[in-house]
Amino acid sequence: MIKNGQTQQFDKAAFKAAVEKHLTTTYAYTTESATPHAWYLAMARALAEISTGNLLATEQKLAKEKARSVNYLSLEFLIGRLTGNNLISLGLYENVASAMEELGQNLTDLLEEERDPALGNGGLGRLAACFMDSLAAQEYPAVGYGLHYEYGLFRQSFEQGRQVETPDGWRGVEGYPWEVVRPELTQTVSLYGYVESYLDEDGNNYRRWVPGMTVDGIAWDLPIVGYDNNSVYPLRLWECRSPAPFNLARFNDGDYVGAQYPALEAGNVTKVLYPNDNHDQGKALRLMQQYFHCACSIADILRRHHAAGNEIEDLAKLETIQLNDTHPTIAIPELMRVLIDEYKMGWEAAWAICSQTFAYTNHTLLPEALETWSEALIQQMLPRHMEIIFEINHRFLKEVEAAWPGNNDVKRKLSIIQEGPQRMVRMANLCVVSTYAVNGVAALHSELVKRDLFPEFNELYPGRLTNVTNGVTxxxxxxxxxxxxxxxxxxxxxxxxxxxxxxxxxxxxxxxxxxxxxxxxxxxxxxxxxxxxxxxxxxxxxxxxxxxxxxxxxxxxxxxxxxxxxxxxxxxxxxxxxxxxxxxxxxxxxxxxxxxxxxxxxxxxxxxxxxxxxxxxxxxxxxxxxxxxxxxxxxxxxxxxxxxxxxxxxxxxxxxxxxxxxxxxxxxxxxxxxxxxxxxxxxxxxxxxxxxxxxxxxxxVDEVQKLKQEGYDPYRYYNADSMLRAAMDLLDSDEFTPGQPGLLSAIRQNLLEGGDPxxxxxxxxxxxxxxxxxxxxxxxxxxxxxxxxxxxxxxxxxSSDRSIRDYANNIWNLKPVKC
Ligand code: AZC
Known part of the structure; x- marks a missing residue:
């Protein structure tokens, strides 16, 4: 196997042969007819052979050593192009440049042929990508779990200055050369249906979920190549496919299925990334994406745990699950469900595992970004999970009562269920209650999480709320x-x-x-x-x-x-x-x-x-x-x-x-x-x-809060500052839109009449x-x-290496394992 210069020799002739083989057998081009794009694909495939081999070797080694791992659950991984980066991590940049040169190709040009896998919106998704890079570089055992969106973040163009969005089919028609499908890892995910009680052979009473439909989760692995070492970790992305026709047999009550059908086109679940950054939209399909992601990932974590010969009781000892914001929160009731309904554990035993397994990162204080889901929607799509959330909340509110006896205001404020005309589930509250660590992403932010967002939680669970300042690779x-x-x-x-x-x-x-x-x-x-x-x-x-x-x-x-x-x-x-x-x-x-x-x-x-x-x-x-x-x-x-x-x-x-x-x-x-x-x-x-x-x-920060409390008046600044006035008034003129004044007025309007939030x-x-x-x-x-x-x-x-060391030492209790 070819690996970085330290451990293995690069065999240039073999590599060139591999590229030419892919050019003809994988992509059906001759060296004469090949486009630069085909050359790039063939080269990337040849490189991916190296990283896939090392990925499997790393998996085996970590299983054998029963190494404790972190599972990074994120709905977004904004990884960017992989080829150039992986060449650097493999230590093969110059070697491959020279090999491609001999094949008549310029490496720099070929690297430009790669489309960006834009499987994220912005900061949160890019952070997840930097963290995977740092985990691999420092050999902290890790698996990244995400979704295999067919379309990533939209492509943007401008028409007469206005944003136009078009779909981003990042894999192209040929598929993305760095990914490998892992059919043996396929999972089945349930949705809808109802919950019933039943007695087992020994007369014990249990609850069980009778789903209304199932979908398949197909695993695609992208290699996260450790820099200058032999570790390659999987970024495992789940694609949803429908095993049509789904299980109608149990539900021959036509109305029942009919009522659910419209929401359900399973093939759509991983069709497209939701393009909102720092904003919660509350769409049913998004909840389905979240649950699909969590159900596949939890099942895969358990599969790995058992495949390595470990007992379920040791889950929290060997696995930790980091939730990248609240988007994967439904993984918490999902693990509870599996432990209670499938492993037949008691609540306390299941809770002891869950609450020691999950940790949560908060990335924003903006109220419009804090996720809530309608109780009715969860009830319909995930009825057993709603029961479990109620039970978590019930037990939690008893703790609140013990800490603040008779204080209904604090109960209302902390409750996982938000009362109102439409009851909502507060995902962040569910996270804080159910995890062993909650972190903000910079010192100031983490202080504000404690002071402004979750002050009572900070009292109730001293030490749980902490900081890990972000970093970049x-x-x-x-x-x-x-x-x-x-x-x-x-x-x-x-x-x-x-x-x-x-x-x-x-x-x-x-x-x-x-x-x-x-x-x-x-x-x-x-x-x-x-x-x-x-x-x-x-x-x-x-x-x-x-x-x-x-x-x-x-x-x-x-x-x-x-x-x-x-x-x-x-x-x-x-x-x-x-x-x-x-x-x-x-x-x-x-x-x-x-x-x-x-x-x-x-x-x-x-x-x-x-x-x-x-x-x-x-x-x-x-x-x-x-x-x-x-x-x-x-x-x-x-x-x-x-x-x-x-x-x-x-x-x-x-x-x-x-x-x-x-x-x-x-x-x-x-x-x-x-x-x-x-x-x-x-x-x-x-x-x-x-x-x-x-x-x-x-x-x-405090001046901002004070000014708002005192009653902020944007006109005060507008009237007092002639330069500001001139700038603002230009927006109302036709200076930049000749003959059409007013086209830019919305901004001025928002700042003056809109209160300049x-x-x-x-x-x-x-x-x-x-x-x-x-x-x-x-x-x-x-x-x-x-x-x-x-x-x-x-x-x-x-450096995100420092961030990851902070997580490993202060939250995950994780040690590097050399491969
Ligand atoms: C972003 C934050 O806005 C940004 O400040 C931070 O650097 C980044 O996360 C990584 O922590 N948040 C998001 O992108 N999205 C949400 C929902 O917070």
């Missing part, structure tokens, strides 16, 4: 995406920094070394050129790499305040045209963002930025000082070009709203300076780099002033280089 987000910087780093601190990121601190001593500064800035310049070339090719906009590249890339959301950025751009535009004393260093403002298809204001903001871009980029009066570029279809592979090219990173959410952020870390690692609020992980980044090397502005106007003045400081700082290139180098040097805390 330096393999993809430095080594792979920024080869120029990687070489510089290796030269100064040695080449093992991708798995020992603490070593990059060694760069700090070169922060004042002029020669090093120049080389560092030269790399930045090359990366800016690479981005400028992409923009020229794909958008036909000319950019000057001497300009400041100022970038905001993340989902479009009011709380992330892309419209604050827009108002600043409008203010600059206004000043350049009206204030002869005003000067600025040329700047390019980049945006990349998808808006949820149903989120009207977010789409209006995209439209406004595109319209402003159209005008600004072609206005000779601006003398090329201002450019605006909204890259279409922002995705992981574009992020890999954008992060390394940034001078300035925009992290400008309203304080208290962004749980952590992870793009902020990727920018700083690649030497961009942050302009940011005291929110999420920005707070900890400031601690690491020091106040001089980050541009902080805006209201603090995210305090854009309150933070505007400080934001503008802070940008002026950035302008001044950039003019002194030596000082700027010094700051940029320190940003890279001081980011080691934000």
């Amino acid at each position: 330096p393999r993809r987000w430095i080594k792979y995406c920024n080869p120029g910087l990687s070489e510089l780093i290796s030269e100064k601190v040695g080449s093992d920094w991708p798995v020992h990121l603490e070593k990059i601190a060694g760069l700090a001593e070169f922060a004042d070394d002029e020669a090093f500064q120049q080389r560092f800035m030269a790399v930045k310049k090359q990366n800016k050129q690479r981005l400028a070339d992409w923009v020229k090719t794909n958008m036909d906009i000319d950019l000057d790499t001497n300009a400041i590249f100022d970038i905001q890339i993340k989902r479009l959301h009011e709380y992330k305040r892309q419209h604050l950025n827009l108002l600043h751009i409008l203010a600059l535009y206004h000043r350049l045209l009206n204030d002869p004393t005003f000067d600025m260093h040329p700047r390019v403002f980049f945006f990349g963002a998808k808006a949820a298809p149903g989120y009207a204001l977010a789409k209006d903001i995209i439209f406004a930025i595109n319209k402003v871009a159209e005008k600004v980029n072609n206005d000779p009066r601006l003398g090329g000082k201002l450019k605006v570029v909204f890259v279409p279809d922002y995705r992981v592979s574009l992020a890999e070009i954008l992060f390394p090219a940034a001078d300035v990173s925009e992290q400008i959410s309203t304080a208290g709203k962004e749980a952590s952020g992870t793009g902020n870390m990727k920018f700083a690692m690649n030497g961009a300076l942050t302009i940011g609020t005291m929110d999420g992980a920005n707070v900890e980044m400031r601690e690491e780099v020091g106040d001089d090397n980050i541009f902080i502005f805006g209201l603090l 995210y305090l854009v106007l309150a933070d505007f003045a400080d934001y503008v002033k802070t940008h002026e400081k950035i302008d001044a700082a950039y003019r002194d290139q030596k000082t700027w280089a010094h700051k940029a180098i320190l940003n890279t040097a001081l980011m080691s805390k934000f």
Whole structure:
């Protein structure tokens, strides 16, 4: 088997033969007729043979050793392209480049042929991908469990500036070369039906679920290749198929089936990823996705547990299950159901296992993102689970009564069931009650989880609520995406920094070394050129790499305040045209963002930025000082070009709203300076780099809360600040939509009459002033280089390797196992 250079030799001839074999036998091309896409597919298949072999070997070894594992349950894994990354992890990049060269192919071009598997929305899904990478790199035994969506996050294009969504068939017609189907792991999942009591042979009374239908769960494995080691872990994605016709025999009562039929097209369950980021939609099909995901995953965890020769009583000793947000919460009542109904355990024994097996990560405080499901819907789709949830709640409320005797307010507040005209199940409450650890994703966020979201739970279960600050993988987000910087780093601190990121601190001593500064800035310049070339090719906009590249890339959301950025751009535009004393260093403002298809204001903001871009980029009066570029279809592979090219990173959410952020870390690692609020992980980044090397502005969390309590009035700011007024009023004019005033008014309307829920106007003045400081700082290139180098040097805390070690040591109690 071919593996990384340390353990096995790369057999170039054998590899070339494997590629040619796949080209002809798997994809039916001759070497003469093959397209670049076919070459890429054949190459990736040849590589996947290596990783699949190692995946099976890793599985066997871990089973034999009875190793404790973490099961990472997530409805999203935004893994991005695998080929380049896996080549680096396998240590085969140069070897394969040379092999492909001999076959007349250029590796860099072939890597561009891969479509992004966009199986996630944003931060939460990308975090799951970074975590899988870090688990494998450090050999903490793990399985990732997700869904095999036929369509990932929609593709975005712009028509006359407006977002248009089209389906993302990420696997293409040929299938994705890195995945392998595992038919022997197929699971059967039940839905609907009713619950009945029965007596077993010994006269014991039991409950059982008589399902209305079943579907099949097919396992697809993607290899998560450990960097420079022999471990390959599965990312196991479940695809739903319908074993038609489903079990009608038991339900010949036509009405009964008829009533359920419309919701049920099983083939649809894993058809498409729900495109909402930080927003709960409450659709029945989504609940079905969640349950399908959990039922398959729990069954597979139990299968592995027994296959390794372990007893069910030892489940919590050998397996831990991390719930990535509340989306997989239904796994908790599912495991209870299996233990009680199938293993015939008593409630206490089952609960002892469950409550020691699950842990939960909270990723947001936004009320609209906290999941609740209608009791009626769960009752209909998962009747046995609803019974179990009631029982969990019943027992929990007794605990509450013991802690706060006679206090019905606190009971109402903490209850898993929310009373009201339509009773709802609060998934986060179910999680806190049923897990052994609950973590937030940055220090500030975790404090707010304790203080504002779950203060009583924190009293009731001292120590359960904790923090693990997020991180990102330096393999993809430095080594792979920024080869120029990687070489510089290796030269100064040695080449093992991708798995020992603490070593990059060694760069700090070169922060004042002029020669090093120049080389560092030269790399930045090359990366800016690479981005400028992409923009020229794909958008036909000319950019000057001497300009400041100022970038905001993340989902479009009011709380992330892309419209604050827009108002600043409008203010600059206004000043350049009206204030002869005003000067600025040329700047390019980049945006990349998808808006949820149903989120009207977010789409209006995209439209406004595109319209402003159209005008600004072609206005000779601006003398090329201002450019605006909204890259279409922002995705992981574009992020890999954008992060390394940034001078300035925009992290400008309203304080208290962004749980952590992870793009902020990727920018700083690649030497961009942050302009940011005291929110999420920005707070900890400031601690690491020091106040001089980050541009902080805006209201603090407590100031935000105070201002809201006092009664926030956006007009106060609008009336008092002529520059803000000018910027806002441009939105009401036809400056950017000639002959059609009012097309951009919705944003202004929302900020003034809509009450400006995210305090854009309150933070505007400080934001503008802070940008002026950035302008001044950039003019002194030596000082700027010094700051940029320190940003890279001081980011080691934000490696996801550190996050995973925190989870392993403080939550999972997990030890690495060398393969
Ligand atoms: C995101 C948070 O908004 C972001 O701040 C954080 O960095 C990321 O998770 C990873 O922890 N949350 C989501 O994407 N979605 C939800 C439902 O929270």
